[in-house]
Amino acid sequence: MTARFSRGAAVALTLGAALALSACASGSAAPEETAQADSGTVTVTDNHGEVEVPVNPKTVVALDNTAFDTLDEWDVELAAVPKDVMGSVWPDYTENEDVANVGNHREPNLEVIVAEQPDLIIGGYRFADYYDQIKEQNPQAAVIEIAPREGEDEFGELKRQTEILGQIFEHEEEAAALNDELDAAIAGAKDAYNGTDTVMAVNTSAGQIGYIAPEVGRSLGPVFPALGWKAALEVEGATNDHQGDDISVEAIAASNPDWIVALDRDAAFVPEEREPGSAPADELLKNSEALRNVTAVQQDQIVILDSDFYLTEGIQAYTELFEQLQEAFSAA
Structure with a gap:
């Protein structure tokens, strides 16, 4: 990534200048102290x-998948990441041997974080349960969690996250542009929807089709209120379980949705890492005996999310999703 090389060169020049000044004046601050003083802090x-x-912290650890696209886009160097839950989406981090591996959120190696002595840790999302432990183990670091909060508007939360990252890494103009792009994509997708067609959100994994609840369901739930979608099926007590709620395919079929929007959970992983029995979501839906007479299948009104969406779920992923939905609904 050329921007990272340029930043490294700039840092080298700055440190060289600081060393020259320190040689001319006794009692001057060390180069590292001068750089940190010049960068300042921001309260978020x-x-x-x-x-x-x-x-612009010197050493950064990031655990929150929803932030990786933005960090990577801005060429933010990271000292450690949870490579085991990143698939092949961010090779600049996962294939870089200088970036340490925290593992996964089920059994993370938090000592890896301690060893890096970070100035900033971007935690949360899958790693939210470890917040207190991470703070205790890394008293020298600023520890923040800026993933979307449960019960808040998903897209307002993603914009808040982007604004905060923009302040920290001095990319405020780029952050504003990302937020504007999301707003435009939502508006376009909303305009493309006719207001009457019913929509069913599902996820697929290990050959199974799961129901995603409107509003509260993982990934696609927040899209319903944002676009004013009419839900084909609403189940009392539905959850945001990432596996999908235990609703039969027959119940999904009985609701006869005009549209099916699907998250393929297995697609983000290489074949050898996928669940046994997995198959592409499009294949599962179109070959399902229970769904064969559903309007969405009959009229080929099926939208499959980007294969990496299950791992990303950040502002760029949702912007692309809304643009994809606008195109699909406009063409119907």
């Missing part, structure tokens, strides 16, 4: 409250 409000964070 994360999911827990106000946190003072260094601007």
